[in-house]
Amino acid sequence: MNETVYQKLLSLVSPFIKKKDTIMRRAISPHERLTATLRFPATGRSYECLKFSTRISPQSLGKIIPETCNILYKVLGKYMQFPNSEEKWKEIATLFEERWHFPHCIGAMDGKHIEIIPPHNSGSYYHNYKGKHMVLLAIVDAKYQFLQVDFRTNGRISDCGVLQNTSFFEKLVNENLHISQPDDVSDNLKNVPYVFFADDAFPLRTNILKPFRQGLLDSAKKEVFNCRLSRARHIVENVFGILASRFRIFQSPINLEPENIEKVVMGTCALHNLLIEQQSNTYAPVNLMYQENNYDGSVISSGCDR
Incomplete structure (x- = not known):
């Protein structure tokens, strides 16, 4: 900074x-x-x-x-504003299509398990197969910024369960997010809905896309779909990587009371958005990330190898 x-x-x-x-x-x-x-x-x-x-x-x-x-x-709420109009959703979708070549994507979602030292006598409340955690659920846009974060659920709950406990999912189900109505992408793709990208842990819905399972990859079209979707969805994984590399508190168990852990995590997410907006060249420089060659699809490695 x-x-x-x-x-x-x-x-x-x-x-x-x-x-x-x-x-x-x-x-x-x-x-x-x-x-x-x-x-x-x-x-x-x-x-x-x-x-x-x-x-x-x-x-x-x-x-x-x-x-x-x-x-x-x-x-810092103005740097983490959830879209509230069709115009803002379409702006996100346009940027996703420009950068990741997937139309009508309005956000990528995933959960990050943050390791903590649980309170005394908490038993298995925070325990899952990865250890003792709380779950940070995030939805990000194409600019590596958080659109919305939720950090109130213990590690025993799956990513899908965390999603279903949020006000975002309730509004999504009730169609109160003001998302644009389906429209045409091209002459061959008509009436395509605007969707969020997720991995296999999340539910498949009309407005939530996830990859085909390995056993269902019986055609080249499905493989191309998985490749395109995963490439765009990985932006949320990249955001978690940037967050963990810049804020080293995420690299070891956090030894605070759960309510204080929530305040610290939410504060760092807001700081992340501020720094991406104000000084992305030094906070998350492009030459430290893997990039894709637009001509042959190969990966260009840079400073991240050093």
């Missing part, structure tokens, strides 16, 4: 995190609160470790960081 973006962020959160001095001691300034909060997910260090670089006690950090992350998620 460069200084310009940091100063902009500081001006947004300062009115909400500024505290008054008392006759006993000087209040911790918004600048100190914000820098400590940004260091926590970026480094993945504990409160005990951060006290040396921030000069703030672990007890105070335990209050400051979740509170500031919650404020970050709220003030």
Whole structure:
């Protein structure tokens, strides 16, 4: 994060995190609160470790960081706005088609299992076959930005179960998302609906597409469909990869109370969208990612090999 973006962020959160001095001691300034909060997910260090670089006690950090992350998620809401009109959905679909050559895609969805150290006496509530986790369900657009995130479900629930517990799925079923009506893609493709892409863990619906299973790949057309869909859907996997590489808190179990974990995770998702929007060249540079050769379909590797 460069200084310009940091100063902009500081001006947004300062009115909400500024505290008054008392006759006993000087209040911790918004600048100190914000820098400590940004260091926590970026480094993945504990409160005990951060006290040396921030000069703030672990007890105070335990209050400051979740509170500031919650404020970050709220003030950065304009960078994570869910489309509410047919025009905005069509803008997303147009960009997906330009970049990934798949028409009428309005978002890619997937779940990321975030490892935590569960509360005492929680039993198997957070346990699944991968370990002890909470699930981050995300829908992303073609610009590597989150459209919507949900992080309230324990790891025992599958991705499909997480989806069905969200307000997004309820609106999707009740057709309250203001998605554009099906229209023609070409002379050969008529009345095609606008859809979200997902993997095999999600339900197949008119507005949710997923690949054909391996046993059903009995034609070249199905294989091409799987290739195109997977190529476009992998953008959500890339977003999770960027998030985990830039915020190292996701690379080890998070040792916080579940409600504080939610605030930190949601705050980092909002920061991700801000940095993609404001300084994507340094936050997620193109030369650090695999790219595809448009002529022969081969993969071009770059700095990601080093």
